[in-house]
Amino acid sequence: MRQRLAQAYRQAPWRLQTRNILSLLVGLVILLVVAALYLSISGQAATAGVETRFLEYDREAAQRKIAHLEARYGQLTSLQVMLPRAKELGFEEPNPDDIVYVVVPGYYGRPAYVEAPPPGTGRMQGPIIKPEYRQSIWDWLFKSYLSGPGG
Amino acid sequence: MKWLSVSRFTFLGGLLTLFSLLIISRMIAIQTGPVAEELNNWAKSQSYERRIVYPERGKIYDRWGHLLAGNKIVYELGLELRQHRNPQSIALTLSSILPSLKYEEVLAAAAMPYDPAKSAYITLSQFVDEETKQKIETLKNEYDQVNPGGKNPNLPSLNGVVWTPKLIRFYPEGKLAANVLGFYTYANIGQETGAQGVEGYYNTLLAGRPKEMVLPFDPYEMQALPDIPPGADLILTIDREMQAAVEKILDRAMEKNGAKSGTVIVYQPETGEILAMATNPRIDPNRYGSELTTVLPKNMAYNNAVSTVYEPGSVFKVLTMAAAIDAGVVTPDTTFIDTGGYSYGGYVFRNWNQGAWGEQTMTGCMQHSLNVCLTWVAVEKLGKGKFYEYMEAFGIGHRTNIDLALEGQFPFSTPLDSNTWQSVNLATNSFGQGVAVTPIQMVQAIGAIANDGKMMWPHVVKGYIQDGRQINIDPLVVGTPVSAETARTITKMLTITLEEESFSNASVPGYSVAGKTGTAQIPGEDGYYLPNATNASFVGWGPSDDPKFLVYIWFEQPKADSWGSTIAAPVFPPIFKELVRIGNIPPDDIRSQLSGR
Numbered sequence: 001m002r003q004r005l006a007q008a009y010r011q012a013p014w015r016l017q018t019r020n021i022l023s024l025l026v027g028l029v030i031l032l033v034v035a036a037l038y039l040s041i042s043g044q045a046a047t048a049g050v051e052t053r054f055l056e057y058d059r060e061a062a063q064r065k066i067a068h069l070e071a072r073y074g075q076l077t078s079l080q081v082m083l084p085r086a087k088e089l090g091f092e093e094p095n096p097d098d099i100v101y102v103v104v105p106g107y108y109g110r111p112a113y114v115e116a117p118p119p120g121t122g123r124m125q126g127p128i129i130k131p132e133y134r135q136s137i138w139d140w141l142f143k144s145y146l147s148g149p150g151g
Numbered sequence: 152m153k154w155l156s157v158s159r160f161t162f163l164g165g166l167l168t169l170f171s172l173l174i175i176s177r178m179i180a181i182q183t184g185p186v187a188e189e190l191n192n193w194a195k196s197q198s199y200e201r202r203i204v205y206p207e208r209g210k211i212y213d214r215w216g217h218l219l220a221g222n223k224i225v226y227e228l229g230l231e232l233r234q235h236r237n238p239q240s241i242a243l244t245l246s247s248i249l250p251s252l253k254y255e256e257v258l259a260a261a262a263m264p265y266d267p268a269k270s271a272y273i274t275l276s277q278f279v280d281e282e283t284k285q286k287i288e289t290l291k292n293e294y295d296q297v298n299p300g301g302k303n304p305n306l307p308s309l310n311g312v313v314w315t316p317k318l319i320r321f322y323p324e325g326k327l328a329a330n331v332l333g334f335y336t337y338a339n340i341g342q343e344t345g346a347q348g349v350e351g352y353y354n355t356l357l358a359g360r361p362k363e364m365v366l367p368f369d370p371y372e373m374q375a376l377p378d379i380p381p382g383a384d385l386i387l388t389i390d391r392e393m394q395a396a397v398e399k400i401l402d403r404a405m406e407k408n409g410a411k412s413g414t415v416i417v418y419q420p421e422t423g424e425i426l427a428m429a430t431n432p433r434i435d436p437n438r439y440g441s442e443l444t445t446v447l448p449k450n451m452a453y454n455n456a457v458s459t460v461y462e463p464g465s466v467f468k469v470l471t472m473a474a475a476i477d478a479g480v481v482t483p484d485t486t487f488i489d490t491g492g493y494s495y496g497g498y499v500f501r502n503w504n505q506g507a508w509g510e511q512t513m514t515g516c517m518q519h520s521l522n523v524c525l526t527w528v529a530v531e532k533l534g535k536g537k538f539y540e541y542m543e544a545f546g547i548g549h550r551t552n553i554d555l556a557l558e559g560q561f562p563f564s565t566p567l568d569s570n571t572w573q574s575v576n577l578a579t580n581s582f583g584q585g586v587a588v589t590p591i592q593m594v595q596a597i598g599a600i601a602n603d604g605k606m607m608w609p610h611v612v613k614g615y616i617q618d619g620r621q622i623n624i625d626p627l628v629v630g631t632p633v634s635a636e637t638a639r640t641i642t643k644m645l646t647i648t649l650e651e652e653s654f655s656n657a658s659v660p661g662y663s664v665a666g667k668t669g670t671a672q673i674p675g676e677d678g679y680y681l682p683n684a685t686n687a688s689f690v691g692w693g694p695s696d697d698p699k700f701l702v703y704i705w706f707e708q709p710k711a712d713s714w715g716s717t718i719a720a721p722v723f724p725p726i727f728k729e730l731v732r733i734g735n736i737p738p739d740d741i742r743s744q745l746s747g748r
Contacts, residue, residue, distance in 0.1 A: 048373075049373045070221050
């Protein structure tokens with residue numbers, strides 16, 4: 001009688017096999033999802049890092065360009081360029097006898113040159129990405145659960 | 152059959168386990184063995200880039216904000232030997248575009264085999280301008296379309312030719328104020344520095360602070376580059392228009408008089424600001440490498456105005472007379488009977504024309520520039536004690552500490568220097584011989600006469616911008632050698648001198664100006680004065696009632712004539728006319744009308 005009962009409730013071997021395979025597959029899928037997530041985040045971070053590097057290069061290039069354009073502007077407005085241009089346009093240097101001096105109330109002469117510098121960001125060198133976004137799963141597990149209180 | 156299948160799986164399992172264990176054991180061995188540290192260090196060194204960021208060199212502006220020194224992009228042209236190359240095509244193209252590159256040299260470089268340890272990259276040219284680089288880039292792109300990657304050796308290709316941008320110093324005004332600006336030795340790779348002028352004097356300030364950074368390659372450790380503040384910008388006291396006008400007049404005068412060198416300084420007596428400082432010859436700082444040796448004669452200073460000492464001659468009499476009047480030993484009306492010679496210390500001193508001028512007031516003595524009279528004033532009226540006390544107060548023998556590189560100075564012998572000073576020095580010094588000064592020393596000293604006795608520090612930088620702030624440099628009084636009354640008296644005497652002196656050529660219509668000529672002999676290497684060689688000088692300031700400009704002119708060894716009155720004095724009126732025009736200073740009558748309103 002006991003043997004009959006055991007036989008009645010025993011799982012069929014193919015069912016057991018299916019269950020084991022499914023369990024293995026579920027574990028594998030979870031592992032693959034985690035790996036894929038990990039790979040995706042790593043890929044995105046790497047892309048962002050490379051883009052940041054390129055942007056830094058772009059910034060340096062832009063700074064060089066600004067300096068170059070300032071120098072070019074200085075050249076275009078230099079006396080060597082401006083005086084012949086002024087003459088071409090019909091301007092003449094004034095004859096001292098032709099100059100008329102008048103008093104202009106409130107005018108105290110040409111103001112002194114003030115070069116207003118662009119405000120700096122005061123940025124110091126340091127990591128751009130917050131530590132939370134730079135942790136690996138292992139770092140997170142270790143910090144959260146395995147390192148104990150305060151760890 | 153069943154036995155066979157079990158033993159196969161067991162065997163395979165055992166094999167895989169053994170293989171895994173081997174891998175694990177090898178990993179442990181590598182990580183803990185003797186190579187572990189070496190590998191670890193190598194991995195670390197490959198994980199970041201160590202980079203020194205050099206800030207952009209500060210710019211230099213004139214007092215109104217016109218750029219005098221900036222930075223422009225040039226390219227370093229090179230060859231990446233790792234890339235596929237067509238040496239003939241590269242050599243032919245580059246040598247035809249860049250004449251400085253020789254076909255054979257480029258061919259040899261381009262044919263060099265790639266060796267990652269020894270030859271991976273070759274620099275062909277350091278300073279290729281934007282236009283030339285554009286030409287090369289266009290050609291490279293065109294060739295690349297026909298012969299992608301330069302794979303076909305029978306078709307032209309510039310594959311492997313690369314360029315890297317960088318900034319170099321650029322002076323948009325060319326030669327203008329070159330003696331004041333100095334230059335930047337950008338061609339001395341690795342040893343670039345500011346030299347001469349403000350570039351040399353303010354090199355540290357202009358260069359800024361380079362910063363070394365460690366940049367990790369790990370994207371998770373990506374660093375934000377900090378702001379590297381550029382070098383400080385300088386705003387000069389120089390007025391670009393005045394400088395250009397003065398240089399033009401000086402160059403024209405040099406063509407006429409054939410002098411070895413010429414110097415003009417325009418100084419604002421009230422503030423000590425240098426408005427213009429011109430020298431001839433001068434170089435184009437953009438081409439300093441070639442022009443330093445071809446334009447500047449050997450042994451000639453880059454900026455004679457501050458670096459070269461010379462015996463100034465009679466312009467020095469201004470200081471002698473100022474000392475005598477301030478000491479109260481003479482007045483402008485004190486008379487002296489000039490017999491044409493004065494004996495002192497075993498020597499007889501004579502006038503410039505060897506003549507006797509009879510009875511003269513002190514104003515007359517200055518007007519006719521009488522050595523005999525001034526010797527009498529120094530020896531009999533002032534005496535050595537007071538004379539040298541005043542000269543010390545005028546800063547003679549001391550540097551002015553002007554903010555320009557390589558200021559010269561020659562020790563001034565006084566009675567305290569028993570080895571070098573002789574009693575005859577007092578006589579010769581009184582009319583500007585036996586004393587060596589730089590033009591800027593004379594400007595500072597005589598500037599006190601034009602500024603009510605207050606001697607101002609001469610300077611060329613009006614302000615600078617550092618760390619986001621503009622710091623302006625205030626005028627600085629460095630001494631009061633004479634009283635305001637004395638200063639005005641001397642100015643008045645020298646104004647009369649110019650008005651009445653028919654041969655001075657230095658009067659300016661519409662403006663009252665004070666001035667004094669100077670002609671001095673030049674000592675040779677043997678210590679004796681050279682025959683037929685003089686230094687011709689003139690100092691003038693005005694308007695006399697409120698001096699806005701002091702102009703100092705010096706021509707070294709003019710050929711057309713030898714006198715300050717005929718060589719240097721005629722240069723003063725055109726300069727002064729330009730200064731009042733650019734500075735908006737109306738003529739005396741209009742000024743008195745305007746001030747009376």
